[in-house]
Amino acid sequence: xxxxxxxxxxxxxxxxxxxxxxxxxxxxxxxxxxxxxxxxxxxxxxxxxxxxxxxxxxxxxxxxxxxxxxxxxxxxxxxxxxxxxxxxxxxxxxxxxxxxxxxxxxxxxxxxxxxxxxxxxxxxxxxxxxxxxxxxxxxxxxxxxxxxxxxxxxxxxxxxxxxxxxxxxxxxxxxxxxxxxxxxxxxxxxxxxxxxxxxxxxxxxxxxxxxxxxxxxxxxxxxxxxxxxxxxxxxxxxxxxxxxxxxxxxxxxxxxxxxxxxxxxxx
Amino acid sequence: xxxxxxxxxxxxxxxxxxxxxxxxxxxxxxxxxxxxxxxxxxxxxxxxxxxxxxxxxxxxxxxxxxxxxxxxxxxxxxxxxxxxxxxxxxxxxxxxxxxxxxxxxxxxxxxxxxxxxxxxxxxxxxxxxxxxxxxxxxxxxxxxxxxxxxxxxxxxxxxxxxxxxxxxxxxxxxxxxxxxxxxxxxxxxxxxxxxxxxxxxxxxxxxxxxxxxxxxxxxxxxxxxxxxxxxxxxxxxxxxxxxxxxxxxxxxxxxxxxxxxxxxxxx
Numbered sequence: 001x002x003x004x005x006x007x008x009x010x011x012x013x014x015x016x017x018x019x020x021x022x023x024x025x026x027x028x029x030x031x032x033x034x035x036x037x038x039x040x041x042x043x044x045x046x047x048x049x050x051x052x053x054x055x056x057x058x059x060x061x062x063x064x065x066x067x068x069x070x071x072x073x074x075x076x077x078x079x080x081x082x083x084x085x086x087x088x089x090x091x092x093x094x095x096x097x098x099x100x101x102x103x104x105x106x107x108x109x110x111x112x113x114x115x116x117x118x119x120x121x122x123x124x125x126x127x128x129x130x131x132x133x134x135x136x137x138x139x140x141x142x143x144x145x146x147x148x149x150x151x152x153x154x155x156x157x158x159x160x161x162x163x164x165x166x167x168x169x170x171x172x173x174x175x176x177x178x179x180x181x182x183x184x185x186x187x188x189x190x191x192x193x194x195x196x197x198x199x200x201x202x203x204x205x206x207x208x209x210x211x212x213x214x215x216x217x218x219x220x221x222x223x224x225x226x227x228x229x230x231x232x233x234x235x236x237x238x239x240x241x242x243x244x245x246x247x248x249x250x251x252x253x254x255x256x257x258x259x260x261x262x263x264x265x266x267x
Numbered sequence: 268x269x270x271x272x273x274x275x276x277x278x279x280x281x282x283x284x285x286x287x288x289x290x291x292x293x294x295x296x297x298x299x300x301x302x303x304x305x306x307x308x309x310x311x312x313x314x315x316x317x318x319x320x321x322x323x324x325x326x327x328x329x330x331x332x333x334x335x336x337x338x339x340x341x342x343x344x345x346x347x348x349x350x351x352x353x354x355x356x357x358x359x360x361x362x363x364x365x366x367x368x369x370x371x372x373x374x375x376x377x378x379x380x381x382x383x384x385x386x387x388x389x390x391x392x393x394x395x396x397x398x399x400x401x402x403x404x405x406x407x408x409x410x411x412x413x414x415x416x417x418x419x420x421x422x423x424x425x426x427x428x429x430x431x432x433x434x435x436x437x438x439x440x441x442x443x444x445x446x447x448x449x450x451x452x453x454x455x456x457x458x459x460x461x462x463x464x465x466x467x468x469x470x471x472x473x474x475x476x477x478x479x480x481x482x483x484x485x486x487x488x489x490x491x492x493x494x495x496x497x498x499x500x501x502x503x504x505x506x507x508x509x510x511x512x513x514x515x516x517x518x519x520x521x522x523x524x525x526x527x528x529x530x531x532x533x534x
Binding site for chain 1: 347348355447450453457464528
């Protein structure tokens with residue numbers, strides 16, 4: 001999966017990343033969906049082990065343009081995983097109380113405890129994305145945030161959190177199709193917000209802001225992956241694979257018990 | 268499902284409730300598992316509708332003796348439901364900060380917002396169960412809590428929360444078998460806590476405490492259901508059915524949009 005990992009310190013130019021890429025599954029969708037079933041199963045087992053061992057914490061961060069599939073990724077990659085073992089934290093417009101604190105305050109509260117997986121649906125990265133694109137704070141304020149963020153994630157990693165960050169990469173044509181289908185299908189219409197079109201008009205500014213995020217905040221302790229996401233099945237497969245491989249790399253095991261089972265009688 | 272509902276004000280004698288009952292699915296396990304698949308599917312759709320409509324809140328409370336299957340119920344009933352739409356709050360031994368407040372303080376914080384389903388794995392009922400059985404507070408303190416709890420749940424219901432409470436009913440023989448299998452199977456051994464045997468020795472006291480809970484706190488706005496739970500498949504089926512029927516009864520619909528889709532062009 002190294003193909004999709006951003007090496008620390010490299011400069012990212014998103015125009016060079018193909019959102020239609022499917023090189024790890026050239027056989028196509030049917031094969032991809034089959035592999036995803038295996039990944040769902042592996043993830044279910046690994047989550048149980050993570051919970052039982054109660055030693056590691058896992059933080060998964062999803063960032064993307066509207067319609068790129070943050071919700072769909074969560075739903076399909078974690079299909080079948082015990083809902084008790086996975087928590088999703090969605091970061092929307094900050095509340096008045098949240099705004100009264102630094103921008104990492106509300107984020108820190110939501111980080112996973114031991115034995116837990118937490119998924120951030122959007123995250124502190126919005127504070128250098130939407131905040132930057134809409135000039136909600138001056139440049140001198142947002143531009144020092146990359147370093148805060150790297151330091152914050154370093155703290156989490158040093159204290160036992162495994163961090164994975166995914167940028168779901170679609171292109172503007174794909175977004176157009178997906179927005180149109182929200183308009184066309186009555187049951188999806190509630191998801192359409194005319195305000196999304198204003199954001200869409202800012203596409204080039206968002207791309208620039210994402211390129212800076214990916215260039216400045218992919219670190220050995222909290223790497224970014226760029227996930228080709230025009231094909232939903234490939235997006236799910238790749239995110240699932242990376243999570244499963246990472247969890248396997250933790251070399252977890254069921255905890256030893258401190259009693260001799262043979263000596264216990266249940267009355 | 269009225270068979271399993273405790274009518275407000277009735278006296279519950281648990282010895283009269285058969286934990287092996289399967290009267291709504293006399294055909295047995297295979298049929299039951301098939302029906303559960305349909306329920307999983309219905310629940311997945313209803314959760315999406317609940318989220319889209321963003322009007323109702325749903326609180327599901329699970330209480331039971333050790334090994335009765337709170338975790339298993341969550342896992343199997345909510346299999347396939349978007350993890351983003353369901354949050355599980357587990358109430359363990361209170362922290363020092365929690366103990367410094369009234370016993371409903373930590374619970375109130377975890378109640379669902381609009382469009383959300385929250386499952387309580389254990390709950391404020393522990394404050395009239397374990398707290399009573401172990402005499403952690405005097406009788407005069409725990410005995411007035413039933414009224415607090417009814418009033419608290421009334422507040423939630425009045426303000427838009429649908430509340431369902433399930434007592435998963437197993438007998439002592441079934442618990443013995445389940446504890447023994449935790450000892451026998453190496454991958455389950457970590458779930459066994461020798462302290463569970465001390466709790467098991469208090470079985471009659473817990474039954475009495477549960478009978479009081481069920482008799483005093485089943486209200487029209489927050490009813491208790493007694494779920495026969497010796498058979499895991501029947502337990503899951505019944506809990507799933509009651510949740511699905513309740514959600515259907517909310518008569519939800521996708522929200523109307525405030526724009527004319529035909530007049531929108533996506534550039």
